[in-house]
Structures are given as structure tokens and as C-alpha cells.
Amino acid sequence: MRHAFPGWALFTLLSACSARRPAAEATPGTAGDTVATTAAVPTGDAGPPAPAGGSGSAAPDPDAEPREVDRGVSLRLALDDDSLDVGDDLRLTLAFHNDSSDSATVVPPLDGSWDDMRQPLYSLEFLDDAGRPVPYALGFHEPGRCGMTNELTPSDVLDVDAHGDLALDDPLRWAAPFTVQPWARPGTWRVRVRYRADAIPGVTPLFLVSNAVPLAIEGGDERLWACRNAQVERARRHVYANVTPARFAPWGDGYVVVTHRAETTVAYPGATDTTGSILLQRLAADLAPQGEPVVVATSGVDWLGLVEVLPLPDRLLVAWTEAVDDTSRRVMLASVEVHEGAFVPSTPDALSDGAGRPYYLALAAREDRVGLVWLGRSGDVDQLFFRLLDAFGAPVGDPVPLPDSRGTASGRTPLVPTASGWLVAWHQGGPEVRWQRLDPAGRPQGDAVRVALDAGGIVALAERDDGIELVFDDNGVDNRIEGDTMGLHLAALAPDGGVRSDVALSPLDRENARFGAALRRGDRIARVFLEEHVLVFADGPDASAPRAILSETAGGMFGVWPAADDERVLAAWSDFRDDDLRRCLPVDCVTDVYVAVIGPGGNVVAGPRRVTDGAVAEPLVLYRENWQEFCPPPQLVPP
Numbered sequence: 001m002r003h004a005f006p007g008w009a010l011f012t013l014l015s016a017c018s019a020r021r022p023a024a025e026a027t028p029g030t031a032g033d034t035v036a037t038t039a040a041v042p043t044g045d046a047g048p049p050a051p052a053g054g055s056g057s058a059a060p061d062p063d064a065e066p067r068e069v070d071r072g073v074s075l076r077l078a079l080d081d082d083s084l085d086v087g088d089d090l091r092l093t094l095a096f097h098n099d100s101s102d103s104a105t106v107v108p109p110l111d112g113s114w115d116d117m118r119q120p121l122y123s124l125e126f127l128d129d130a131g132r133p134v135p136y137a138l139g140f141h142e143p144g145r146c147g148m149t150n151e152l153t154p155s156d157v158l159d160v161d162a163h164g165d166l167a168l169d170d171p172l173r174w175a176a177p178f179t180v181q182p183w184a185r186p187g188t189w190r191v192r193v194r195y196r197a198d199a200i201p202g203v204t205p206l207f208l209v210s211n212a213v214p215l216a217i218e219g220g221d222e223r224l225w226a227c228r229n230a231q232v233e234r235a236r237r238h239v240y241a242n243v244t245p246a247r248f249a250p251w252g253d254g255y256v257v258v259t260h261r262a263e264t265t266v267a268y269p270g271a272t273d274t275t276g277s278i279l280l281q282r283l284a285a286d287l288a289p290q291g292e293p294v295v296v297a298t299s300g301v302d303w304l305g306l307v308e309v310l311p312l313p314d315r316l317l318v319a320w321t322e323a324v325d326d327t328s329r330r331v332m333l334a335s336v337e338v339h340e341g342a343f344v345p346s347t348p349d350a351l352s353d354g355a356g357r358p359y360y361l362a363l364a365a366r367e368d369r370v371g372l373v374w375l376g377r378s379g380d381v382d383q384l385f386f387r388l389l390d391a392f393g394a395p396v397g398d399p400v401p402l403p404d405s406r407g408t409a410s411g412r413t414p415l416v417p418t419a420s421g422w423l424v425a426w427h428q429g430g431p432e433v434r435w436q437r438l439d440p441a442g443r444p445q446g447d448a449v450r451v452a453l454d455a456g457g458i459v460a461l462a463e464r465d466d467g468i469e470l471v472f473d474d475n476g477v478d479n480r481i482e483g484d485t486m487g488l489h490l491a492a493l494a495p496d497g498g499v500r501s502d503v504a505l506s507p508l509d510r511e512n513a514r515f516g517a518a519l520r521r522g523d524r525i526a527r528v529f530l531e532e533h534v535l536v537f538a539d540g541p542d543a544s545a546p547r548a549i550l551s552e553t554a555g556g557m558f559g560v561w562p563a564a565d566d567e568r569v570l571a572a573w574s575d576f577r578d579d580d581l582r583r584c585l586p587v588d589c590v591t592d593v594y595v596a597v598i599g600p601g602g603n604v605v606a607g608p609r610r611v612t613d614g615a616v617a618e619p620l621v622l623y624r625e626n627w628q629e630f631c632p633p634p635q636l637v638p639p
Contacts, residue, residue, distance in 0.1 A: 060119070060199040066209040072100025073160065077193050077210040086219040090124075090138065090178035094193060094210070095167040098160040104204040106158055107197055108168045112149035114175035120197040122171070124178065127190045127212065137189050137217060139181025140228045142622040157203060183228050183628075184220030191215045227631035234619040238266035241616040244557035245572035245593045246278070247309030249316075250564040254290070255283040256343075257572060258309045258318060259593050261614045276304030278320060279614070280336060280343055287595055287609040294343045296334055310363040310370060314338070317370060317393045318345070319361050329357045331374050335393045351387055351395060352376060359410060362424070366417035369396065371442060373415045373424055381406050384413060384426060386442035402436060404448035414461035421445065425461045425470060431478075433458065435468060435493075449497040454478065459488070459527075460518040467494045471505065471525065475513035485509055487543075488516040488529050504543040505529075506536075517559045519569055524600065526569045528560055533586050535573055537602050548602030553577040555591040563597060568605065571596050578610065579617055583630060590615040 068074060073096060080091035098104050107120040114122050126137035160166040172178070190212035198205035241263040248257045259279050267273045277298040282290040297304060302323040310317040316336045321329040331352040336345045352358065356376035364371050370389040375382055376399075384405035388396040402424070409429040416423050422442060425435035433455050436448040455472035462469050470491045478484045487508035492500040506514045506529050516529035526539040528550065535554035538545040555574030563570050576589035584590075592615045596607030620630055 060196070064198065064207050066194055066196070066207045068209055068211070069099070070206045070208050071104065071204060072102075073098050073104045073106075073204070073206055073208065075193060075195050075208045075210040077191070077213055079191065079213050079215060082214060083216040083218060084180045085217075086180050086182050086184065088180050090180070090191075090215070092171065092193070093167065094171045095165055096160045097165050098162060101162050103162050103164075104160045104206070105202065106160055106166065106195075106206070107152070107156055107200065107203055108158060109171050109174050110150065110152065110156060111174050114172075118149050119200050120195060120203075122175075123194045125192050125194060125209070126215075127192070128187075129190075134185060134187075134189050135229055136225070136232065137185050137187075138178055139184040139220065139225060140232050140622075141176075141179065141181055152200070180217060180220065182219070182221060183224035184217050185222055185225040186217050186220040188214055188216045223634060224628060224631060228627065231620050231627060231630070232622065235622050236266070238264070238272060238619055239616060240264055240590055240618040241614060242555075242574070242590050243592050243612045243614045244555065244574040245559060245595075246307035246318075247311070247316075248559070248561055248570045248572035248595050249309070249311040250570070251282065251311070254285050255287065255570070255595070256311075256316070257281050257283060257593065257595060257611055258296070258307065258316070259293075259612055259614075260305060260307045260320075261612075262303050262305070263616070273301075274303045275300055276302065278304060278307055278318060279612075280316070280318075280345075281611060282343070283595070283611060285606075287597070287607050287611065289611050293612075294336070294345065296336060296345045297332070297348055306359050306361065308361040308363050310365060312365060312391060315392070317363060317389075319351075319363055319372065321358050321361070321374075327357070328355050329359070331358055331361065331372070333372070333389075333393045346393075349393065349395075351389075352385065352399065354385075354399070356382065357410075360412050362413050362415035364415045364417055364422070365391075366422065366440070369440070371415055371417070371422050371438075373413050375408070375410055375413070376401075378406060382408055382410065384408060384424070386415075386422070386424070386438060388440075388442050397441065400438075400442040400444075402438075402444055402448075404434060404436060404444070408434075411456075412458050414458055416461050416463065418463050423461065423463055423468065425458055425468075427455055427458060431455075433470065433472070435461070435470075449493075449495070451491075451493055451497040451499065453491060453499065454481070454484070455489075455491075456513075457515070459516050460520070462520055464492065467492060467500065469493065469520075471516070471518040471527065473514060473516045473529070475515055477510050486511075486513045488514050488518070488527060490518075490525055503541070505538070507543055515556070519560045519562060521562070521569060522566060526560055526598070528558055528571055528573070530554060530556070530558070533576075537571065537598055539569075539600065539602065546602055548598070548604065550596060550604075550608060551575050551577065551594065553581075553586075553589075555589075557591075568597055568599050571598055575610070578615065580630070582626075583620055583624075584618060588618055590617055 076095045078093045109122045112118040126134040192212045193210040195208045243261045246258040261277045264274045278296040279293040281293045304320050307320045319333045332348045334345045334348040354376045358374040362373040372387045376385045384402040385399040387399045411427045413426045421440045422438040428434045431454040433451040433453045434448040437445040456475035457473050460471040485508040488506035490503045514529040518527035524539045535550045537548040558573035561570045572595045574591035575594045576591045579589040593612040594608045597605050599605050
């Protein structure tokens, strides 16, 4: 939705925002590198409007160094007080001095100039006696800001006469107060001001640093100053990482778990990039990690998801998707084999080359062949494709389109082997599920069967008697259906698509979308489902089955898979219990992977156990009032 503002209202809004903006402190170091109290807000390459009717601007030189004298112009600083205590405001005067025989054009501080948001840029620097930077010597402070600026107008531009001086009228008018905080760094420092205006048309291109003036800061707390600066630096870099499970499987006399690690970093202020890695970890019989994880795939430009894994007797096939460009992804696959006791991944192969953005993948084994299903595109319509692979993951023939899936909604698409070939099911969209039989080469056998089911996501698929069964999570409420609820269901379907039975496998209500995963073990349906952040296991015949709580801090990724025997099941899930729950909400806590081995009736025979340590907590939100709680305690000094 867009809103239109009259010009006077917009100017009033901008001006009101400016009065609340924090001032910036520069950290000397890389040329022109100014660290503001909040992330800079990009204003575009064009810069502010030209003051004399021109348009556009030159980009500032990233390698430029500030000078004490530039084109004969210098900046002179004086402080009102040379000693400040906690609670005092720093007050200053600034004047330009022109020692050249030509006049110079300068711009005083404007709305956003002290916030690293626009040129002209003004910023404070603090140095020690050796000239080393002392960032945020007054103590970092994070008041609110709105990220808007006023236009630069001709009246904002001032001339400095040849061999003349120009004192700036109230240079801190557009700055939030420079107040000494209780966590300031005590000591005597040298203060100077940077001025940069080398990308404004019609203005003398200058990059200046003023004279340095001594300032004594009384009070403060060096421990808290250092802690707060570390928090600011982490927030500026904005690095965090989550680890989620892709597959947990028996292997030898122990287990193996394949995980996905996604790391998010700041690309530029206001935008982030996420990159991914796929890792394989061997586990002992007691679930203890053995050795270091093996990197199956990694990318510095893409998040690599979602990951699907197929364990085979002597190898694992690992499939994922990666970006081709801004509009398309492709399916990649690697075979991980054991050589001299070590897992060795093969070079990945691309298995899809058409358009589309596949995310959910399905892998299944039948005799000495493997089937792969993904969501691609046919023309401008989404459509499922099947591809036959050999036991090493190499293609056998070309991708086979499934015509009856045209227009399908993206989602999980289970694939299972049958005596005559393959069986695949998908959510077509709305209250409709379709399933299709394929021959051994993956070619459709007849038309897809259409089933009227309000199934948000298909969790499991199996051939049963003369029909099939589906486990699905109905994860939305349709208000057009009276009494519609959400929950996990088991549906038995006739060959013509008729619903023979529909049994609730979890509580049903209108408040909780119980996303789940399921696996048939003999006459039991072992399943896990999420209630808020509580991960529940059950394997009884219906919703009244006894429940086992695996975690009360589960994330959104989990699964259940068969163990080596016919009784137990393997469960893996993402869990944020190891994040500092004081500092994050469940929606932004980071996760590592936990696993458990579960017997009949929910009897946990091994675990839960954490098997990864790749999570990196999100930076502390800088406006948190209780930020000091996350600082190291003072060290006790013996008397």
C-alpha cells in the first residue's frame, strides 16, 4: 500500500525525525571509514541534489585520505570544555580557514550529516597519545532514528573567501547530543572532526580532518566500554549461523547425520547475504560425534537448500539446489563413499538444466536404480520432473516431465518405489492432492489420481493393500469451512482417489499448525510434530496415543527415519536450547542439531544429544536496555 503526503507534511516528518537522530563518531583507520552509531542508510549513487540546478554527482574516492589542509582549506576545532564527566554534553565550535587565493564552497552540517547518511559528512574522532583510535570514547548510545534526510538547497551552500575564515553557526544543530555515558572510556584523549564533501556538484571537493584538541573524560567504565564496543562491532558485521538436519541414518556400528549450515552476513547496510554448507558427521553408538565433520558441498554465494539424502549400503547420495541466476536454481548431487575408513564426497553433478526454482527434492531407491523428483518449469508454469539415476547418482536418460503436475504448488513431494515402478504424490493447490504411478523409467502410467483433501503438506506416502496412504499436515484454517481445524492426519485412499478413512494423528484445533514428519514401522505410524516450539513424538494409532516430549525449544526443521531394526526410529531436529534465551526470541534464536533413538511407545533409548556446534548467535540488538547483562563480570582483584 502506498501513502501520499503533501509537501509540507513530508518536510515536517523529515525534520521531526532528524531531531531524534544520534550523532556519529568516526573510528580512524581505513581512509574514509566512518563508524556511525547505527548502520548507515544508503541514499543511492546519485547523492543529494545539486545546489545550483545541476543533477548527479561524482562518486567519492574510496582510497582518498583525509588531510589537515586540502586545496588550501583547513578545519579548526575548539571545545567549550576540556574536561567532561558522566552526563555532560560535549560542545564545540568549527570554522573553515581558507589559506588559498581562491574562494572555496563548503556546506555546514545538515540533516543526516552527523549520522554517516549523506554528504557533507561530519564525524568525531578520538585518539590516544600514540594516534591510535579510541572508538566511541564517550560511550556508544543508540537512540531511535528514521533514516530520512532533507534536500540540499542552494541556501545551504556557503563560501569561504580567499585568505578568509568562516565560523559555522551551531554545528551540532542536526546532531543528537554528544553525551558522556556511564560506560565511557575514562582518560585524556585527543578529539578531532572529519569533514567530507567530495561528491556534491558545485561544492569544493574536500576531505578534511581538523586539528586535535585534548579532552579529559572523568568517570565512565572501561570494562563496559570495551564490552559495548564489541557488541557494536558484532552488530555491524551482523554474522550469525543456523544448523539444521537433513538426514539421520544408521551406519556401521553407529550412525551418520547430514546437516545444513546457513551463515548470514551483512552485504551492505540494510541487506544481508546467506551462504550454505552441507556437512556429514559420523556418530558412535551412543550418538557421540566421531572426528571432524566432512564438507560435502559449500558455497560462498548461495545458501544451498533444501538438502535431501538417500543412504545406500555403501554410500550416501546427497542432493540439493543452488542458484544459477536471480530467477533459477538447479539440482546438484554428490555421492559420498568410504575410502580407507573416511567419507569422501564426489565432485557434484548438475541434474537439472531447465528453468525453475526447485527447493523440495525427493530421492528413493528401487533395485539398482535411484529416482529423483524436483519442481521445475515448463514454459511459464511450474511442473514436476522425474530423473532416473544409477546407484552412484549418474543420470540414466533425460528428465521426464509429469504433465498432470502442471501448475502445482511448491511443497514436499514424496517418492516411493513399488513393484511396478514408482509412486509420487504432490499437493496440487487448494484442497486437492494428486498421486501418480510411474513405470521403472519414470514415465507416467495413466492419468494422475485426484483426491479432494485439504492437505497443506504431504509428510509421508506408502502403498497399502489396493490403494495408498498419505500422512499430511493440514496447516491452515479455511474459514469457508465450518469448524475447519489444523493438525496431522493419516488418510487411506482408494485407487480412484476416494478417501476410505481419515484419522487424526495429533490434536486438532484452530490455533496450532502442527507441522510434522512420519514413518510407518509395521503397524505403527511413528511421527513427530511441532506444537509451538515443543517437539512431540507419538506412534499410537490415533491422536490419543501416548506422547513423548523430545524438546521444548525445537526449531522448524526435523524428521524421523528408520533405524537398523524394525522397532526403533531415528529422530533429528533443530534446537535453540543452546542459544542464550535471555537475548533472543524463539523466532531469531539460532539452532544446532539434536538427535535421538526412540523405541516403541516413545521410549527414548539414546539421546537426545547435540551433535553439531556450528551455530553462531545473532548479534545483540543494540537498543536492548539490558545489554550490560551480556558483559563479562568484573574481575576480582585480591587485596
